[in-house]
Each structure stands twice: as C-alpha cells, then as structure tokens.
Amino acid sequence: MIVLGLTGSIGMGKSATAKMFAEAGVPVHDSDEAVHRLYAGKAAPLIEAAFPGVTVAGVVDRTKLGGKVLGDPAALKRLEAIVHPLVRADADAFLERYRAAGVxxxxxxxxxxxETGGRDRVDKVVVVSAAPEIQRERVLARPGMSEDKLAAILARQVPDAEKKRLTDFVIDTSRGFDAARADVASIIHRLIGDAALAGDKAPPSRR
Incomplete structure (x- = not known):
C-alpha cells in the first residue's frame, strides 16, 4: 500500500482537498479529527494532569487549554509530547486496517x-497551496482570527515555497474546486493506475 501524506499551510484548502480524495474512494486519516476524538477520550486525563483545570466533564476544553499553552513555547511542547504520539498511534492503526484489506x-x-518530521512516515507527499492573497483572505474570514494570530501561526509553519520544493505533488486550490478535483484524480492515477480503491473491501472507516 502506498501512503500519501497530505499537507499544506493554513488557509490553503487542505481539508477540502482531503474530502476530494475520500470522495474518490481513497481512505483518509484526518489528524485534526483524531485530536478531537482523543481530547474526548484517552488524551483528556493526561492533558488534565499536565494542565489542571482544562477539562470539562472529562473532555478537553480547547479554549481553556489555549489559555494555558498559547504564547508559552514550553507548555506547547509539553502538550505536543502528549498528543503527537497518540495521534501517530491512531494513524498507524488506521493504516494497518486498510493494508490488511489490500487497499x-x-x-x-x-x-x-x-514541521513535525512526518516525511519519513509516508511514501509520497502532496502539498495543497494557494496564492498568498487568497490564503490571507480565507484565513482572516474565520471567526476570531486576526492579523496577529495569522502571523503567529505562519511563523510556526514551514513557508509554502519551501513545502512545494520538498514535495512530490502540488495542488493549487486558487484555480477552483474543479481543477483541484482533476489534480486529485491525476495523482491517484499516477500512483496506482487503475487499481481498485477502497470500495466494498475496505474495513469500517473507524479511525
């Protein structure tokens, strides 16, 4: 099984592109979705122990947690040391289920x-990109976003130009959904040709 890493900076259209791969029949493990599940599950007591007062009814309250870690690099590293291994284990289990199914x-x-050294976990990488002005427009339209928050987020991310230099494929979402969907189909064909995708032989899509 070929493992394709999908990434991109904030506001580039990565989530929409991930849905296009899923619609084409490719199983997709969403790290953000995994974090949400973990915050309501096995990560919650670990995070509460490290940052007392951030859970409500056994679930991590992201606002409370943000107040503890934002602007504090040491606290953020402590949080990442808890969450990243759990997300990776979740992804590994996901891959094993689909590998066993012959996908x-x-x-x-x-x-x-x-940024997290994940390149060695995948066989190929696709970076989702967009023109800087489109990226900025998309991000600043989000509730609670500001110029300062955007600048802080971008400061923690590898620049888009560098990501595109390091990747195998680029999908430019500035050209619209139809063009992006065509790029997704082209990448799938280049990687596996006409091989059958998940279809009926896939295991349940739990992650």
Missing part, C-alpha cells in the same frame, strides 16, 4: 507534516 492507497492528512 492500494491511503492518505494521512497531517497539517504539520514537514
């Missing part, structure tokens, strides 16, 4: 793939 291609949607 030829699976996607790991990893927002910080290059």
């Amino acid at each position: 030829p291609l699976a996607v790991l949607d990893i927002p910080l793939l290059f």
Whole structure:
C-alpha cells in the first residue's frame, strides 16, 4: 500500500482537498479529527494532569487549554509530547486496517507534516497551496482570527515555497474546486493506475 501524506499551510484548502480524495474512494486519516476524538477520550486525563483545570466533564476544553499553552513555547511542547504520539498511534492503526484489506492507497492528512518530521512516515507527499492573497483572505474570514494570530501561526509553519520544493505533488486550490478535483484524480492515477480503491473491501472507516 502506498501512503500519501497530505499537507499544506493554513488557509490553503487542505481539508477540502482531503474530502476530494475520500470522495474518490481513497481512505483518509484526518489528524485534526483524531485530536478531537482523543481530547474526548484517552488524551483528556493526561492533558488534565499536565494542565489542571482544562477539562470539562472529562473532555478537553480547547479554549481553556489555549489559555494555558498559547504564547508559552514550553507548555506547547509539553502538550505536543502528549498528543503527537497518540495521534501517530491512531494513524498507524488506521493504516494497518486498510493494508490488511489490500487497499492500494491511503492518505494521512497531517497539517504539520514537514514541521513535525512526518516525511519519513509516508511514501509520497502532496502539498495543497494557494496564492498568498487568497490564503490571507480565507484565513482572516474565520471567526476570531486576526492579523496577529495569522502571523503567529505562519511563523510556526514551514513557508509554502519551501513545502512545494520538498514535495512530490502540488495542488493549487486558487484555480477552483474543479481543477483541484482533476489534480486529485491525476495523482491517484499516477500512483496506482487503475487499481481498485477502497470500495466494498475496505474495513469500517473507524479511525
């Protein structure tokens, strides 16, 4: 099975592109979705122990947690040391289920793939990109976002130009959904040709 890493900076259209791979029949593991599940499950007591007062009814409250870690690099590293191994284990279990089912291609949607050293976990990488002005417009339209927050987020991410230099494929979402969907189909064909995708032989899509 080929493991394709999907990544891209904030506002580039990565989530929409991940849905296009899923719609084409490719199993996709969403790291952000995994974090949400873990925050309501096995990660919650570990995070509460490290940052007392951040859970409500056994579930991590992201606002409370943000107040503890944002702007504090040491606290953020402590949080990442708890969460990243759990997300990776979740992704590994996902891959094993589809590998056992004989599926030829699976996607790991990893927002910080290059930043967290995830390149060695995948066979190929696709970077989702967009023109800087479109990226900025998309991000600043989000509730609670500001110029300062955007600048802080981008400062933690590998620059888009560098990601594109390091990747195997680029999908430019500036050209619209139809063009992006065509790029997704082209990448799938280049990687596995006409091989059958998940279809009926895939295991349940739990992650």
